[in-house]
Amino acid sequence: MKPAVDIGSIVHAIPRRAFIAHSGLLLSGAAVALLSGRDALAAKAGHGAESDLRILNTALGAELEAIAAYQVGAESGLLQKPALDLALTFQGHHKQHAELLSGTIAKLGGKPVSARDKYAFPVDTLKTQVDVLRFAAGLEKGAVSAYLGAIPVFGNRDLAKAAGSILGDEAMHWAILRNAVGDVPVPEAFVS
Amino acid sequence: MPAFRRRAGLLAALLAAGLAFASQGAGTAAASGADAAVERGARVYERCAACHALDADRTGPRHCGLLGRRAGSVPGFPYSPAMRRSRIVWTEASLDRFLKAPLQALPGTSMGYDGVKDERERRDLIAYLRAAGQGPRCKPPE
Numbered sequence: 001m002k003p004a005v006d007i008g009s010i011v012h013a014i015p016r017r018a019f020i021a022h023s024g025l026l027l028s029g030a031a032v033a034l035l036s037g038r039d040a041l042a043a044k045a046g047h048g049a050e051s052d053l054r055i056l057n058t059a060l061g062a063e064l065e066a067i068a069a070y071q072v073g074a075e076s077g078l079l080q081k082p083a084l085d086l087a088l089t090f091q092g093h094h095k096q097h098a099e100l101l102s103g104t105i106a107k108l109g110g111k112p113v114s115a116r117d118k119y120a121f122p123v124d125t126l127k128t129q130v131d132v133l134r135f136a137a138g139l140e141k142g143a144v145s146a147y148l149g150a151i152p153v154f155g156n157r158d159l160a161k162a163a164g165s166i167l168g169d170e171a172m173h174w175a176i177l178r179n180a181v182g183d184v185p186v187p188e189a190f191v192s
Numbered sequence: 193m194p195a196f197r198r199r200a201g202l203l204a205a206l207l208a209a210g211l212a213f214a215s216q217g218a219g220t221a222a223a224s225g226a227d228a229a230v231e232r233g234a235r236v237y238e239r240c241a242a243c244h245a246l247d248a249d250r251t252g253p254r255h256c257g258l259l260g261r262r263a264g265s266v267p268g269f270p271y272s273p274a275m276r277r278s279r280i281v282w283t284e285a286s287l288d289r290f291l292k293a294p295l296q297a298l299p300g301t302s303m304g305y306d307g308v309k310d311e312r313e314r315r316d317l318i319a320y321l322r323a324a325g326q327g328p329r330c331k332p333p334e
Contacts, residue, residue, distance in 0.1 A: 051295065054272065055304025061251040062242045120248030142241030149239070149305035153295050192239060 048155020053110040055150050056101055056159070062146060063098040064115040067091055069139055072121055073132045083129055083180060087136065090173045097166050104159070130181050137177035143170045144191050167191075226319065233320025236313050243303075246329045252303060256330035258282050259322050263298075274300025287318050 070091035073079055079087055102112035126132050147167035154160040171191060179185035243252040253266040263280035264271040278298055280286050290297045291314050293307040308314045324330065 051300075051304075054300075054302045058243070058251055058302050058304045065250060066242075120245070120250070122245075138238065138241055141238060142243070145239035146242035146305065149307070152306045153304055 049108060051153070052155050052159055053105060053108055055154060056105050056108075057110065057113050059146065059150060059163070060098060060101040060105065061113050062143060063094050063101060064113070065119055066094045066139055066143065067098060068115065068119045069121060069136065070094065072119075072123065073126075073136060076123075076126065076132060078126065078129050078132050080129060083133060086176065086180070087132075090136070090140075093169055093173070097169070100162065100166075104162070133177050133181050137174055137181070137183075140170050140174035140177060143167075144174060148191060229316045229319040230323045231320075232313075233316035233318070234324075236308065236317040237320050237324075239308070246324050246327075255321055256325055258287075259284075259325055272300055272302040274298055275302070284318050284322075287321070288314055291317065 070087050073087050074084060074091070105112040122135070126135055144167055147163045147170065150163045151160045151167070154163065175185040178187070240252070243250055244255055246255050248254055249266060249269050253269040253271070259282055261282055263278045263282060263286075264276035275298060280290070280298070291308050293309075294301050294303045294305055295307075308317060
């Protein structure tokens, strides 16, 4: 049996440097490559462009939901510092992912989906800080699986690379959230 | 058999949660037949959790009521034209085909996902979807 979670250990599990705030939009190499030059991107898109656009828009929809989910967590009153800061930092990453995705969709001539007015989160099951962090961990784990599942189906290799870049970030979120609730942070050698 | 009862409790919890969150140690003891498949399937279903829930439309449509319904038929969900026009009815066989390679099984689908390649994982996943469809998360409100 794993030990019961205590809030003190959560505070320990999150080092201060985990949420040093980033100012502005710092884009990774992969992101920069995507945002540079519509022509280069379009030239490589080829006949898979329509399919790539659908995949990008589905990913964007999930990112927008993740942003909203962290907002619900942050406003729930259940998160105390430092977990609250962590949630806001991760939400900031998802905002950057969403910006990259919608920018790329526009560059490829598509129409980015926008956030829904309403999301159905299982708020009835979120009663404690640990519940919120576990819920976030589940979403991040799902996001890792989703990007893993997107990488092989992109026609454009640059898009697959960008998906890999986002996957890495979300896997880190997942591990930190697991650690914060006292689960083994990295349970397996592979993600699936 | 206390071990069995614990397992049944876990199963109920997984079904109730709809989103099955990680539960270590759950897979260690051997459980029998159908329940074990459903439990394994719940864990495979975690891969769908970025986009799907049992009882709510998210980036993907809700899965309550999936077995037996026509593809693309949840009212109000913005399906791709390909899904809406597919004339698929979701059975174990059609789900198996779709989930193995969604974009090949249904070109034009907006479910941009490579699929669940392992046959046993797909079988477990479909067993979970069937069981969860009859679970507490999918019951109509009283």
